[in-house]
Amino acid sequence: MTTEQxxxxxxxxxxxxxxxxxxxxxxxxxxxxxxxxxxxxxxxxEKLGSAELAALSAPLARWRQSGNPQPxxxxxxxxxxxxxxxxxxxxDMQQSRQVLFGTDPIAEITIDKHHFRLQVERxxxxxxxxxxxxxxxxxxxxxxxxRLMTASVSTFLxxxxxxxxxxxxxxxxxxxxxxxxxxxxxxFDPQPILAVLELKxxxxxxxxxxxxxxxxxxxxxxxxxxxxxxxxxxxxxxQREIS
Numbered sequence: 001m002t003t004e005q006x007x008x009x010x011x012x013x014x015x016x017x018x019x020x021x022x023x024x025x026x027x028x029x030x031x032x033x034x035x036x037x038x039x040x041x042x043x044x045x046e047k048l049g050s051a052e053l054a055a056l057s058a059p060l061a062r063w064r065q066s067g068n069p070q071p072x073x074x075x076x077x078x079x080x081x082x083x084x085x086x087x088x089x090x091x092d093m094q095q096s097r098q099v100l101f102g103t104d105p106i107a108e109i110t111i112d113k114h115h116f117r118l119q120v121e122r123x124x125x126x127x128x129x130x131x132x133x134x135x136x137x138x139x140x141x142x143x144x145x146x147r148l149m150t151a152s153v154s155t156f157l158x159x160x161x162x163x164x165x166x167x168x169x170x171x172x173x174x175x176x177x178x179x180x181x182x183x184x185x186x187x188f189d190p191q192p193i194l195a196v197l198e199l200k201x202x203x204x205x206x207x208x209x210x211x212x213x214x215x216x217x218x219x220x221x222x223x224x225x226x227x228x229x230x231x232x233x234x235x236x237x238x239q240r241e242i243s
Contacts (some may be wrong), residue, residue, distance in 0.1 A: 001066040002061075007101055009059035010043065014052060015088035019076055020044035020102035022093065029096035029173035041071040042093065046073055075120045076105060083109050087116040088123065088162045096173045120162045121233055124226045127155060131219065131234060142211045150200035150219055153193060156222060160193075163229050192217035 001009075003023065010018050025040030041063075045052060046120055056073075064070060072089075074082070084202035093106045131152055157175035164171040164178050167185040171178045177195060182191045196218055 001062045001068075001098060003041075004214060006041070006063055009062070010056075010101075013055035013059055014045055017046040017052065018043070018101065019046055020105045021100040022104070022106065023098040023100055024093045024096060026175070028098045029175075038068040040069060041100075042072050042079075042097075042105070043073050044076055044079055044102070045073070046075065060169055076103075079105055080109065083111050084115045086119075087111045088119050088158070091116060091162070091165065092158065095171075108236065116162075117166065117233055117236070120159065120166065120227055124159050124163065124229055127159065128222055128226050131222065135215070135219075140212070145211050145215050146199065149196045150203075153196045153200055157197070160225060163225060166229065166232055175243065182225070187229040188221045188226055188228070189217065190221065191210070192221050 007021060010021060020042070021044075022042040023039060024042060025038075027039045043056075060071060088104065089111055091111050094111075096108070097104075097106060130147070134148050134152075135145065138148055154175075157179060160182050161175055161178035162173050164185070168181065172181060176197065178194060179190045182188075193213060195214055199214075203235045
């Protein structure tokens, strides 16, 4: 299903209730890898009650079957009042987006830096904890560990680009370039993360020992970034605990 086909289906489903459709993420940042990346879509509607969701169900199912993630759904009011809850996502949208239909719902949203910093720290620590738990569940099996790394790397790259904003307010839109630039501010090795990204983009079956070694370096690099962000935020707020 193409974006043009999706737009047609959305108009048929919502009619005048469809207010905006925005492409964001790797496709909007010219960081898209065919067959690997999905096209991220934001849909803003006048209403999102049960009738609207029922009408959207079939076209969005076809969109997911085409290898794309579930679109983000908001009413205009909900989106305008979500800057404190989704500051990372909205900041990324403000940097790289393409309005496919309607008005631009992102341009006038103001992001509070305090909310942004809190989400960066919370998401990084949560994802690091999840990575460790998922490794334990995998039992160290080569294929499972490889899948664990490739499934998590895009999320960590998004979070690392967000972490870079703590040091540089104008990070590169490309995730790999932002990772390299973050290494100029934080002492960590970006190569294991780039190696996992390469493994995701060009799937292969590496030998067991190589996967174990790569996971160790991958985990170490992530841990160093999380620790550096934690210390950076504490230096900004020395009189209070940041959790």
